[in-house]
Amino acid sequence: MSDNNRRDAAARAGNNLTRISLVFLAVAGVIVFYVGTGRISLSEPVELTANISQPNTWTETGPLSLDVTVTLANNTEEPLALETGSQCDIFRWFLTDEDQNFVQSQRGEETCVEVPVRGELEGNHTISGNYTLPLDTSRVKPGDYILFLKYWGHERREPITID
Incomplete structure (x- = not known):
């Protein structure tokens, strides 16, 4: 192959690479435009989030609790559409260790009438609940755990550390 043919092939390859780069930049620009203007949402259609805090430090004699906002x-x-079997089923939780071995769950101390609860969450709106989770210091020691939450039938698991 002559030097001219090699130079022509290299020039064509360089031109093709430039065109491909420009196409990728244009596509990325369009995506950024649509996401930035809110025409495309990257969030899930229905999303459950949780904010968890530990108001008191662990001691052997307790008390120990977690404050959870879902x-x-x-x-x-x-x-x-929102629906649960009873008012007590709106929010449920249980705690496991890192290997997902059961540690503690919500106590059944609450009296509930087994009547279905129904509601509706309008489009582009949120609903929140604040809960205090009492933990048993004979079961829960300082360390890493996984908190499983269920709110209005939607589930989430959150890694937490007990201090």
Whole structure:
């Protein structure tokens, strides 16, 4: 192959690489534009988030609890039907160790009438609940755990550290 043919092939390859790069930049620009203007949402249609804090440090004699705020977001335009078997089923939780061995769950001390609870979460709205989770210091020691939460039928697991 002559030097001219090699130079021509290299020039064509360079031109093709430039065109491909420009196409990728244009596509990325369009995506950024649509996400930035809110025309495309990267969030889940229905999203459960949790904010967890430990108000007191662990001691052998306790008390020990977690403060949990859960938020259910309907990121769609359509209303979301909410339904549970009873008022006590709106929020449920249990705690496992890092290997997912059961440690503690919600106590059944609350009296509930077994009547279904129904509601609706409008499109692009949220609903929140604040809960205090009492923990048994004979079961829960300082360390890493996984908190499983269920709010209005939507589940989330959160890694936590007990101090």
